[in-house]
Amino acid sequence: MTSVMPAARADDTTSAARRVPLSFALKTQYGIGEISNGMVGAGFGFFLLFYLTAVCGMSGTVAGSATLIATLVDAVADPAIGLASDRVNTRWGRRLPFMVVSIVPFAIAFGVLFSMPAALTGSAQFLYVTICLIVLRLALSAFVLPFTAVGAEITDDYRERASVVAFRLTFQNAGVLACVVLGLGVFMAGPNGLLSRAAYVPFAWTAAAVIAVSGAIAIIAVRRALPRLHAPAVERTPFVAGFAREMVELSRNRSFLVLFGTVMVYFLAYSAYAALALYATKYFWKLDTFAIQLILLAASLGPLIGVPISSFALKRMEKRTLAIIAYFAIALFQIWPPLVQLYAPITLSPFTAAVVLFANSLCVGTAIMVCGVAFQSMLADTADEHEWLFGVRREGLFFSGLILSYKAASGVGGLIAGVALDTIGFPTDLAVRGPGYVVPAEVIHRLGLISGPLPAALVAVAPLFLFGYRLTRKRHGEIIALLEQRHADRTEPALLLADVGTSAAVS
Numbered sequence: 001m002t003s004v005m006p007a008a009r010a011d012d013t014t015s016a017a018r019r020v021p022l023s024f025a026l027k028t029q030y031g032i033g034e035i036s037n038g039m040v041g042a043g044f045g046f047f048l049l050f051y052l053t054a055v056c057g058m059s060g061t062v063a064g065s066a067t068l069i070a071t072l073v074d075a076v077a078d079p080a081i082g083l084a085s086d087r088v089n090t091r092w093g094r095r096l097p098f099m100v101v102s103i104v105p106f107a108i109a110f111g112v113l114f115s116m117p118a119a120l121t122g123s124a125q126f127l128y129v130t131i132c133l134i135v136l137r138l139a140l141s142a143f144v145l146p147f148t149a150v151g152a153e154i155t156d157d158y159r160e161r162a163s164v165v166a167f168r169l170t171f172q173n174a175g176v177l178a179c180v181v182l183g184l185g186v187f188m189a190g191p192n193g194l195l196s197r198a199a200y201v202p203f204a205w206t207a208a209a210v211i212a213v214s215g216a217i218a219i220i221a222v223r224r225a226l227p228r229l230h231a232p233a234v235e236r237t238p239f240v241a242g243f244a245r246e247m248v249e250l251s252r253n254r255s256f257l258v259l260f261g262t263v264m265v266y267f268l269a270y271s272a273y274a275a276l277a278l279y280a281t282k283y284f285w286k287l288d289t290f291a292i293q294l295i296l297l298a299a300s301l302g303p304l305i306g307v308p309i310s311s312f313a314l315k316r317m318e319k320r321t322l323a324i325i326a327y328f329a330i331a332l333f334q335i336w337p338p339l340v341q342l343y344a345p346i347t348l349s350p351f352t353a354a355v356v357l358f359a360n361s362l363c364v365g366t367a368i369m370v371c372g373v374a375f376q377s378m379l380a381d382t383a384d385e386h387e388w389l390f391g392v393r394r395e396g397l398f399f400s401g402l403i404l405s406y407k408a409a410s411g412v413g414g415l416i417a418g419v420a421l422d423t424i425g426f427p428t429d430l431a432v433r434g435p436g437y438v439v440p441a442e443v444i445h446r447l448g449l450i451s452g453p454l455p456a457a458l459v460a461v462a463p464l465f466l467f468g469y470r471l472t473r474k475r476h477g478e479i480i481a482l483l484e485q486r487h488a489d490r491t492e493p494a495l496l497l498a499d500v501g502t503s504a505a506v507s
Contacts, residue, residue: 018156018228022164026221030151031167033218036103036211037144038175040110040136043207044410045274046296047114047183047200049417055197056116057429058125064418066126070133071411078141085146086393093226095146096219102142103215107208109136114204118197143215150222152380153229153393156480162314162377166307169372173365175214177300182206184293193289194278195431249390255382255471262465263375264405266327269458271413272420273334273451279426280451281357283439284338291354298358302365309366310373319374319381320469326371327463333364335456338448378469381476388479388486420450 052063085098092100113132120128151164187203188194250256281292313322337360341348348356387393424446430437 018154020228021157022155022160026224027164027167029217029221030154030164030225031171032214033147033221034168034172035175035178035214036106036218037140038172038177039179039207039211039214040140040175041172042176042179042183043110043114043204044414045271046180046277049275049414050194050278051114051200052129053418053421053428054430055195055200056125057121057432058129059428060418060421060426061415062126062418063129064415066130066133067414067418068411069130070137073134074137074141077138078145081141082145082149085149092223093229095150095229096222096226098142098146099215099219099222102139103212103219105135106139106143106215107212109139110211111205111208114200147218147222150225150229151376152383154225155228156384159314161380162310162319162373165376165380166310166369166373169369169376170303170307171214173300173303173369175210177297178210179207180293180296180300182210184289184296189289191288194282197431249386253382253386253389255385255469256379258465258468259375259379259382260405262323262327262462264409265458265465266462267405267409268413268416269455269462271410272417272458273455275414275417276420276447276451276455279421279447280338284444284448284451285341285353285357286350287354287357288350291350295354295357295361298361299365299368302362302367303369305362306366306369307373310370313370314374318472319378320466320472323371323374323378324463324466326367326374327459327466329367330364330371331456331459333360333367334459335453336360338452342445342448378471381471384476384479384483385471388483417450420454424450 048067049060049063052058052066053060058066081098085095088094088097090097109132113129113136116125116128116132148168151168152161154164155161183203184193187199187206188196193199277296278292281287281295287295310322337353337357341353383393425440425443426447427433427437427439427443
């Protein structure tokens, strides 16, 4: 009976710690860890398909298939990693060991992926890319899943969770910004820099160094936050049986299923849109590398506007409402520029198009940040609801579901983009064809359609799921109060029994 007392008191202590407001320094240090995720997101989203096809000569379908295979492997691993980080019990807590072990292979795999030997062709090339992607995705999961779960654990306050998400997403976009600047502004600068195979190697290893450093800073932050984090529940079920039970419970959580469906459809659209971005800006809009860089940077600068907008809006409306508005705004900003260029009476010159696309990309980045702050703090609230329904905290499993849906959708979205390029007859191996090669006009026309309206239509479907989300601000407050009462009810009998045991020993 006395063994219950330390656990009860520990839970009471961490609960009290979570009520203390988070310092700006800790939120900043924690948020820096998301730079690594932003670097990989930009590397995958903007550069990978172009590198594999235009630079290395793989067909779009083969490159997309390698991405999809790695995603399927990761799809099995993600929930297991998330649950393991929920259940493990070490002197360093639940999350930290996974982050420490994974950060080095995470960084190395990114560098190796973009350093593919030129001698590789055919099946050897496909195998190299697939293995690199599998290692990178597994290491990414082992780092990002526990890291993201910490953000849901570190505070119980409804508004401060949104602040933590805002910090994290701000630094994620800083990672995207750094990756774009390193790529287009430093190593691939110049008229033919994007097609230079040699430029990708220093780009990749510089990005890998940034990933390692930002990850190390996040590890230090999580170490500092250990007194605020939940201890793992006492597990009497073997891992495999427990995993099956947790998946059943997850399938019974309506709020989680709604969020899972939303993010799955959205990232399917976003990954296809991002994978085609370099093709669209370079060949459809006929922009130079400097203009492309400015447009991609605008999407990364948009969050600087999105953070204060989301902070202002969340004081006046529900998170669900804000997310729905932001999703529809993203779809609108994606669909109109290529349609105007294709069917309006006046065709935009490259200079005018660059100005219009810069402003439009800024709006897209702003809407993505607003949506991300609302959506991810909704997921953290859903973890509280899950504890109330099933008696266990599963932030790791929850965010593994989020990241699983992102990765699965990005794998399928990358495949869609690759197949779409092959379908419209877009040429591969442009580096070999030379800078003077002219892509046929009818292919350029079809490129405009698949790079804008296609992903925009999918984005517009995503918010339809959110109309089924019922966890409001008021209901979340009620759940937190009920959980605190439940914890108090568990603690008081444990302390009473401990006192009785102590008195008996004295007698």
